[in-house]
Amino acid sequence: MSALIEIEGVTKRFGAIVAVDDVTLNIAEGEFFALLGPSGCGKTTLLRLLAGFETPNVGRIRIDGRDQTRVPPHRRPVNMVFQSYALFPHLSVRGNVEYGLKVAGVPPAERRRRVDEVLALVQLEGLADRMPDQLSGGQRQRVALARALVKRPRVVLLDEPLSALDAKLREELRFELSRLQHHLGLTFVMVTHDQDEALALATRCAVMHRGALVQVGTPAELYEFPASRLVAEFIGAVNLFEGRVITDAPDHAVIDLPGEGIRAWLDHGTGLPGVPRLWLAVRPEKMELHKRAGGRPAPRMEGTPPGHNVLAGTIREIAYLGSESVFDVELETGRRVRVIRPNLTHWDQEDFGRDEPVWLGWHAEAAVVLAR
Amino acid sequence: MRGRTDWRREAGPFLALIGLPLAWFLLLILVPLGAVWALSFAINTGVASIEVTGTLANYARTLEPTYLGILLKSLALAGLATLVSLGLGFPVALAIAFAPPPWRTPLLVAVTLPFWTNLLIRTYALMAVLRDEGLVNRVVAALAPDLAPLPLLYHDVAVVVGLVYVHLPFMVLPIFAALDRMDRSLIEASLDLGAGPLATIRHVVLPLAGPGIRAGVLLTFVPALGSYLVPDLLGGPGSQMIANVIERQFRRADDWPFGAALAFVLVYLTLLALALLAPRRPAARA
Ligand SMILES: Nc1ncnc2c1ncn2[C@@H]1O[C@H](COP(=O)(O)OP(=O)(O)OP(=O)(O)O)[C@@H](O)[C@H]1O
Ligand SMILES: [Mg+2]
Numbered sequence: 001m002s003a004l005i006e007i008e009g010v011t012k013r014f015g016a017i018v019a020v021d022d023v024t025l026n027i028a029e030g031e032f033f034a035l036l037g038p039s040g041c042g043k044t045t046l047l048r049l050l051a052g053f054e055t056p057n058v059g060r061i062r063i064d065g066r067d068q069t070r071v072p073p074h075r076r077p078v079n080m081v082f083q084s085y086a087l088f089p090h091l092s093v094r095g096n097v098e099y100g101l102k103v104a105g106v107p108p109a110e111r112r113r114r115v116d117e118v119l120a121l122v123q124l125e126g127l128a129d130r131m132p133d134q135l136s137g138g139q140r141q142r143v144a145l146a147r148a149l150v151k152r153p154r155v156v157l158l159d160e161p162l163s164a165l166d167a168k169l170r171e172e173l174r175f176e177l178s179r180l181q182h183h184l185g186l187t188f189v190m191v192t193h194d195q196d197e198a199l200a201l202a203t204r205c206a207v208m209h210r211g212a213l214v215q216v217g218t219p220a221e222l223y224e225f226p227a228s229r230l231v232a233e234f235i236g237a238v239n240l241f242e243g244r245v246i247t248d249a250p251d252h253a254v255i256d257l258p259g260e261g262i263r264a265w266l267d268h269g270t271g272l273p274g275v276p277r278l279w280l281a282v283r284p285e286k287m288e289l290h291k292r293a294g295g296r297p298a299p300r301m302e303g304t305p306p307g308h309n310v311l312a313g314t315i316r317e318i319a320y321l322g323s324e325s326v327f328d329v330e331l332e333t334g335r336r337v338r339v340i341r342p343n344l345t346h347w348d349q350e351d352f353g354r355d356e357p358v359w360l361g362w363h364a365e366a367a368v369v370l371a372r
Numbered sequence: 373m374r375g376r377t378d379w380r381r382e383a384g385p386f387l388a389l390i391g392l393p394l395a396w397f398l399l400l401i402l403v404p405l406g407a408v409w410a411l412s413f414a415i416n417t418g419v420a421s422i423e424v425t426g427t428l429a430n431y432a433r434t435l436e437p438t439y440l441g442i443l444l445k446s447l448a449l450a451g452l453a454t455l456v457s458l459g460l461g462f463p464v465a466l467a468i469a470f471a472p473p474p475w476r477t478p479l480l481v482a483v484t485l486p487f488w489t490n491l492l493i494r495t496y497a498l499m500a501v502l503r504d505e506g507l508v509n510r511v512v513a514a515l516a517p518d519l520a521p522l523p524l525l526y527h528d529v530a531v532v533v534g535l536v537y538v539h540l541p542f543m544v545l546p547i548f549a550a551l552d553r554m555d556r557s558l559i560e561a562s563l564d565l566g567a568g569p570l571a572t573i574r575h576v577v578l579p580l581a582g583p584g585i586r587a588g589v590l591l592t593f594v595p596a597l598g599s600y601l602v603p604d605l606l607g608g609p610g611s612q613m614i615a616n617v618i619e620r621q622f623r624r625a626d627d628w629p630f631g632a633a634l635a636f637v638l639v640y641l642t643l644l645a646l647a648l649l650a651p652r653r654p655a656a657r658a
Contacts (some may be wrong), residue, residue, distance in 0.1 A: 053560055073563040080564045086557035090579045100565035151566065237625070 002065075004187050005050065005155060006027040010059030012045055012211075019045040020056070021211035027204075032181050037208035038234065043191040044083075046208070047157050050189065052076045064154055079148035080157040084164070085140050085168035087132040093119070093143050094128040100151045118150045121180065138169045145177075149184065155182075158190040162197060174200055196237050199223065207231050223283075228372040234279045239287070239337050240370075241280040245270060255280060255369070259333065260311055266303035272371045279370045283353045284340040285335035286366040289315075289327065292357040303364030310361040313337065315352055325349050329360055386599055411632035422628060430633030439617065443637065446613040449528065449603070450596035453535035454543075457592045458585070460536070461543030465584075466577070468544075469551035483544050489647045491538065497604050498537060502530050502606070526608035534602040542591035550584025551577070594642050 012020040017041045027033045035043045049061060052073035060069045068076055079100070087096050087369060094115055101111045119125055120140040132140060136169035141161065148156050161295045162170045163178065178201055180189045192198050198205050199219040206216045207230075215227045226232035229240060243264065247254040253266040257280065264280055272278060290299045301309040316336070317328035325348075327339040339360055343349050352358065412431070414424040433439065468479045485493055501507045504521040512519060524530055558580070562572040578585075600615035607613070612635065621631030 051560075051564060053563075073560070074566050074568050078564075080561070082557050082561060084555070084557055086555065086561040088558060088561070088576060090582075099562070099567070099575070103567040103571050147561075147565065298648065 001087060003027060004031075004062075004064060005189070006062040007046075007050075008060045008062070010046075010049060010056045010061060012042075012049060012054055013057050016209050020049065022059070023211075023213055024059075024100065025080060025206060027187065027189060029187055030185055032178070032201055032203045034189070034202035034205040035189065035208060036195060036198045036205050036234070037193065039193060041208040042195070042211040043208055044159055045211075047080070047159055047189065047191050050155070051078055051080050051157055058081075077154040078157055079151055079153040079155075081144045081148045081159065081161050081162075083159040085132075085144040087140060087143055087147075089132055091132075092128065093124065093130050093135070096132065096143055097146045097150050099348050100147065104151070112149055115146075118146045119367070121149070121183075122146045132348060137165050138173060141165065142331070145180070149180070153186070153188045155189060158188060160191055160193070163192070163194070170197075177201060199235070207234060209234075219279065221262045225368060226281065226370065229279055229281070229370055230372075232368070232370065237284050237338055239282045241258070241282070243278060244276060245272075245279055248273065252364075253369075254308075259335070260331065261333075263308050264367065265301075265308035265364050266367060266369065267303050269371045272369060274350045281361050281368045281370055283368055284326070284338040285324075285342075287337070287339040287360050289329075289339055289341060289352055292359045292361040295345065296359075298359050299361065301363055302359040309364070309367075310359055311337070313358055315354055315356045315358055315359055318352070318354055320349055327352065329358060378582075393443045397431045408632045412636045414629040414632075416627065416629060419515045426511075430630045431637070433630055434633055434637050439634065442612065442617055443614055445611070446597055446615075448643070449531055449535065449611070449613060450599070453532050453539065453596045454589055454593040456532065457540050457543040460590060461588060462542055462547055462581075462585070464540075465544045465551055465581075466573075467549035468548055478483060480548070484541050486537070487541060494538065495534060495601055498530075498534055499525060499605065502533065523628060525606060526611075528607070528611045530606040531603050531613075534606045537600060538599075538602060539592040539596055543588040544596070546587035546591065547581055547584040550581045550587075554580050586649045590645060593645055597641065597645075598638055601639055620635050 005025075005027040007023055007025040007027075008021055010023045019302065021042070023046060035046060037043050045054060049056055052068070052071060052075075054301060055070060060067060061076060062068060070318075089101065091099065097118060098111050098115045100116060106114070115128070116125075119128060122145055124139065124142050124146065127135065127139065135143065138256045141164070145161070148158075158177075162173055165173065174197060177188075177190075180186075190198075190201065199222075202219055204216065204218055205222055206213050207222065208214065209230055215222060215231045218227075222235050226235065226238075229309065232238045232240070241264070242259055243255040243257045245253065246256050246263065248270050250269050251267070253268065253270045255264045255266065255270075255278070257264055270278065273297065288301075290296075294345060298310045298312070300306050311331055313329040313331045315327050317329045319326040319328075320343075322343070324340050324342045327341065329337045329339055337360060341348065343352075387512045410424050411422065413426050413428070415429070417423045434443070456471040464483065467616045468476055470481070471479055489497075499506075503509070504525070506524070508524060509521040512522060524533075552579070558576055559572055562576045563569075565595075567575060570655055597613075598615050599613055600619060603611055603613040604616055615638070618634045618638070619630050620636060625631075
């Protein structure tokens, strides 16, 4: 399948600021693609380049095989859902949604039918005659969505579509976005700085940093196999340990963690030959806690020889989140490690208490090695 | 609304605050205006005596063809000047609102620059531009030496040009304010939905600038309708406006009751324009 959107070596500068830095990216038809990254990394600028509100200094943008680099926004086969929704305040819900059809010269009867259809799709049937200032935030969001969908664009661009809503509504609309995209088979490109949103919705994500793409992949790839500390830390929480390679065989590797005074065992090679210094990344939910009080010996971690992948520590803080508990564990060196345990039974949360001495460890396959 | 002082419950400080301006307004505006209004229902009983009889004869006279004609002409000239001002002012306001930020203040100052000179001086300056040996005609002569000088001055054209010149800032500024307040992403949304720049101006910019346009039209039309100096200095014998006639009644003709009636016809027209164009409070919404 060839790409619907092809971004080739695009750079956009504002004076001395390089907002988008040599980005090359292909997005296929039917994808729900998320652009993820910290504030100011250039996500909105990249989206605006696709919409035609900005023109790249260098590079080309093709949509559906046609060069769009210098095509003005009103002639591009894309529609955008704005962060602030940008609903026309002088037009009713119907007026807003049919605007794009009206300026395209669609006859009134068909216009009416299509607007009713798309309003039903976003569950706003009864509200066609309301004015935007008579709507709740969630309803406005749906109107903005309906307005972008009614023209059946090749690509729908969404700039932080859910960021203005409260947590509950955000979750509700998250499912709805996903349902709509799937149902209509459209290509969505969404900007967000909310990693949960990106993981939950996207079929593929790109992580941006200082205008450049640092990693592109499925949510699971980004979470389970981040390519750098930056991505590992940006997507989800992570514990990072600095280390040196002792053994690097195809089926296992041993890494010395001088800071922690232990060795780590991996059930695979590092894949990073000749890299002297690297980092071991372990997600909090992939760590386990064991009792240490009363001189209990260190447990042996699955897939490792004794004494590997285990650290002594003391629980300092516990955050009970209902479905899981988050533990802040202090190592003997004073550094803090985060561990997440699911609360599988009613009583799991009582297993460990504050200031309790614990062993913490991880399986041979739980860690990821990072060169950067 | 909670947290906001309700003047009905705390009338003391409120009255203290507006007492003086209110007294000023009553004494110096409403009282003289009331006196002139009363005069419009009076008759001249002697050389220097006037009696308020409640007669409508003065108003009846304003409907005589001479005066009605001048009134209609005034409406036409002020209306034309307002239209021209709108036609010039809207693009100017649009250009300033969308100019790069460092340009905006200088451009706004340039628009208001004429305010800083006296009206009389500005009007004389315009005469210098429009007269037979003026700037315009010298340029015309240079381009087409055979042509007779264009009779620009002492003509309706000169009056309209003068009215536009004087009132243009009143048109530009409120429209600029409305455009400046407008959310730019609305324009982008319109472009994004396939409307070209002109369609976007028509369907989004113009409606949203509506209150500013109404204010500009009002601020231009009302003073233009009552203009005295511009038609007096720039107009010919046929282009006098209602204010010139009123002045003549009060001074040369010494017919105060009729002058008062004419003046109040102007006031009634102004109130009518206000009622039609004044910004309305948005209707209370559910
Ligand atoms: N019109 C502009 N003029 C000058 N600088 C700009 C302009 N638009 C964006 N920038 C700069 O480009 C960089 C990227 O901005 P952008 O809005 O794309 O970031 P973002 O990733 O969307 O951030 P956020 O998450 O805060 O919305 C920022 O440093 C910003 O200040
Ligand atoms: Mg942004």
